[in-house]
Amino acid sequence: MSSRRPTEAAPHPASRRTIPRLIRERRWWWLLLALWTGIVAISLQTQTEQIRRQATEIAIEGARNMFRMVILTRNWNSSHGGIYVPVTEHTQPNPYLEHPQRDVTTTDGIALTMINPAYMTRLIGEMAESASGAVFRLTSRRPIRPANAPDAWENQSLLAFERGVKETISVEPGPDGEMLRYMAPLPVKKSCLDCHAKQGYREGDIRGGISVSQRYAGIAAATRSGTEKARLTHAIFFLLVGGAGWLLLEMLRRRWFDLAGKIEELEEAQGQLLQSEKMASVGQLAAGVAHEINNPVGFVNSNLGTLKKYSEQLLDLLEASRTGKASAADFAAADLAYLKEDMADLLRESQEGLERVKKIVGDLKDFSRVDQAEWQDADLNAGIESTLNVVWHELKYKAEVTREYGELPPVPCIPAQINQVVMNLLTNAAHAIEERGTITVRSGCDERWAWIEVADNGKGMTPATLRRIFEPFYTTKAVGKGTGLGLSLAYDIVRKHGGRIEVSSAPGAGSTFRVLLPLAGIASEKS
Secondary structure, eight states, rough: OOOOOOOOOOOHHHHHHSSHHHHHHHHHHHHHHHHHHHHHHHHHHHHHHHHHHHHHHHHHHHHHHHHHHHHHHHHHHHTOOEEEEEOOOSSSSOOTOOOOOEEEEEEOOEEEEEEEEHHHHHHHHHHHHHHHHHHEEEOOSSSSSGGGOOOHHHHHHHHHHTTTTTOOEEEEEEETEEEEEEEEEEEOGGHHHHHGGGTOOOTTTTEEEEEEEEHHHHHHHHHHHHHHHHHHHHEEEEHHHHHHHHHHHHHHHHHHHHHHHHHHEOOOOOOOOHHHHHHHHHHHHHHHHHHHHHHHHHHHHHHHHHHHHHHHHHHHEEEEEETTTHHHHHHHHHTTTHHHHHHHEEEHHHHHHHHHHHHHHHHHHHHHHHTTOOEEEEOOOHHHHHHHHHHHHHHHEEEEEEEEEEOOOOOOEEEHHHHHHHHHHHHHHHHOOOOSSSEEEEEEEOOSSEEEEEEEEOOOOOHHTHHHHHSTTOOOTTTTSSSSSSSHHHHHHHHHHOOOEEEEEEESSSSSEEEESSSSSSSSOOO
């Protein structure tokens, strides 16, 4: 026994067209996977940027808070006219502070020195740098203390403050790696003029600024940690959704293939049933045509027998006359005048019968158009007339047929199929007439549509019946009297031609079927 696994049965090509290519061919799934990869990548990039931005914003907000605390401390110092602290190794008198009471001694002999806002800012900055790694310093383009001169970045910031900028932020290289730098201006206040009026400052001028710097490594580390978590989350989400999507597509593909197989089976069954209906119609048609042909063939055959008898009499008479055995009495008995007249009548009737057979065969050929089964511009009126002649045996005992043809341009269609529709409508109208009635066949057109109308004065249909007449196998006839596929076949043919069938009917008022076909046609789709 072979160990080979059974392969997936491919549906019929006609059924494959009902399956979208996206589902039918797995190669298109890679495009979806690529699209999903792109979406996840964009999401990861966006979230990574957001994490970096948030970490930076938190650091910047910390720098702003540090700046605010320094400003509050400076304002408190300034509001008290400076503060005095004991002179120590790390807190020496400020050589750049010109104040008559810079240095004082307490009553118990302790030496004190004044700490003004600028000096205090430098001392706090040195303490903060040693404790947290954050660096902030007071700077000015016209400093009293030379060490407070700005570096290149601070100088650019001070120039920006003079143009009205409220703060500057940047990541700059430092001696120990990148630094996040923040700087905001220090406007001149009234309390500042005691020390800086001699420099020419006025209240409201930008005297300088305080820059806050902190190592960017901590921010980068926080960003990396958040990014790694985001990558892990996105990777899990990508795999889960991608795998689930692929599995669902595979399940959908299998279901669709199964459905396509069922549709193929149904189409084959429907095709067989419709073929059976066509064969039944052909059988019914053949019976009627045979009857119509048998009548002229019968009397032609009878006439030929009579003509044979007359020919034999004439030949015998001519032979007797040649041998001199014929007498005047023999010629009188032959009644040549009657033979001449009767033979002419027999020949004329026979010729008319053969012409009738010829016309029926021609109409049958026009009806089927077996030699022209492709799309073409057809004369619908001629097709209707051919169909009427072919089904005449079915109609002549049930109804008088009235023809009301309008002028029609050539209509793109498959003539044999449209003739089949007309035949089904005509036989349906004949079956709807219980006693002898009238069938009216009309045709016409407008700018977009050509139409054929078959109306009868039969028993009509109820609304419930009217809603189901195009359903396969639905029939109001007795069991064994019809398959219920005639109108379904007609509906299918008209729909495939891009047209439609309209029906109006009421019980006791007859029915009217109108077939509309587009003048533009859809030959390019069907050929």
